[in-house]
Every structure is written in structure tokens, then in C-alpha cells.
Amino acid sequence: MKKIMQQLVLAALSMVTLSYGTMASAHEVTLVTMDADGTVPGFTGYAVIGCYDDGNGPPDHFVVQIKDHSPPQDNLLLSAQIIGKKNAANTTDPISGDNESSPEIEISEGAGPYLVLVNKSGPGERVFTLTYHCHTANHVHTGTDEPNVLQFQ
Numbered sequence: 001m002k003k004i005m006q007q008l009v010l011a012a013l014s015m016v017t018l019s020y021g022t023m024a025s026a027h028e029v030t031l032v033t034m035d036a037d038g039t040v041p042g043f044t045g046y047a048v049i050g051c052y053d054d055g056n057g058p059p060d061h062f063v064v065q066i067k068d069h070s071p072p073q074d075n076l077l078l079s080a081q082i083i084g085k086k087n088a089a090n091t092t093d094p095i096s097g098d099n100e101s102s103p104e105i106e107i108s109e110g111a112g113p114y115l116v117l118v119n120k121s122g123p124g125e126r127v128f129t130l131t132y133h134c135h136t137a138n139h140v141h142t143g144t145d146e147p148n149v150l151q152f153q
């Protein structure tokens with residue numbers, strides 16, 4: 001059962017929705033279930049994402065935010081971290097189940113790779129969307145790899 005769940009989660013994280021807007025594009029993994037049994041307080045997802053020049057210019061920085069779609073639960077919040085070659089940043093969705101995402105975080109280290117962690121602060125199932133994208137120094141969206149998921153447990 002655990003192997004099937006891991007395969008489903010890996011498939012979900014690998015499916016990236018590319019949203020086109022007038023000013024920017026964003027990549028998302030949407031409605032991913034973390035710890036469906038709600039029994040692993042330290043549940044953590046870990047992926048590597050790279051940036052590249054897709055013709056819009058060389059990458060300068062990588063941006064992430066997370067949205068917890070789950071109903072509010074005391075002492076249970078979702079966070080995302082970016083870890084670069086020399087820097088790290090953290091963001092937390094402060095209110096579960098509202099229509100708002102966490103504050104956006106970024107690290108400016110060019111093409112990367114960027115390590116992305118998603119974790120929670122206690123026991124309980126969480127459903128989340130992770131939005132991530134690469135920008136040039138002029139904040140133009142540039143090439144963003146799909147996540148290479150290394151852990152989701």
C-alpha cells in the first residue's frame with residue numbers, strides 16, 4: 001500500500017500545470033495529499049528543481065509559495081523551504097483552508113539546482129498546492145524544470 005501511495009504521489013508531483021498569464025507563468029503541483037493517514041508528524045517532501053534559459057533569458061532566481069487547502073487544525077501548518085548552493089529560505093501558509101497562499105520566497109543563485117522541501121508542523125492529513133518558477137534578473141519567467149522528487153514520506 002505504501003509503495004502504491006508513493007507512486008501516486010510521485011505521479012502527482014510530476015504532473016506540472018503550466019499557467020500562462022499576461023505578465024508571467026507559474027508552475028504548480030496541485031492538490032497533493034501529504035500524510036493521508038495523518039499519523040506522521042514529521043512528514044516531509046523533498047525535490048530538486050532546476051532553472052534554464054528557455055529563450056527568455058538566463059535564470060537569476062527561483063521563487064516558491066505554498067497553499068494549504070485543508071481545514072484549519074490547531075498547531076498544524078504547512079511550510080516550504082528552498083535550499084540553494086549558499087542560501088536558504090522558508091515560508092509558511094499561516095491560515096489553512098483560506099484562499100491565500102504563503103508569502104512568496106526566493107533565492108537568487110542562477111540556474112540552481114534548488115532543493116525544495118515541503119513539511120508540516122504536526123500530525124494530520126494536509127492537501128496542498130506548491131507554486132514555483134524561475135525568473136531572470138528582470139523578473140521575466142524563464143525555463144523551469146519539472147520537480148525531481150527524491151522523497152515524499
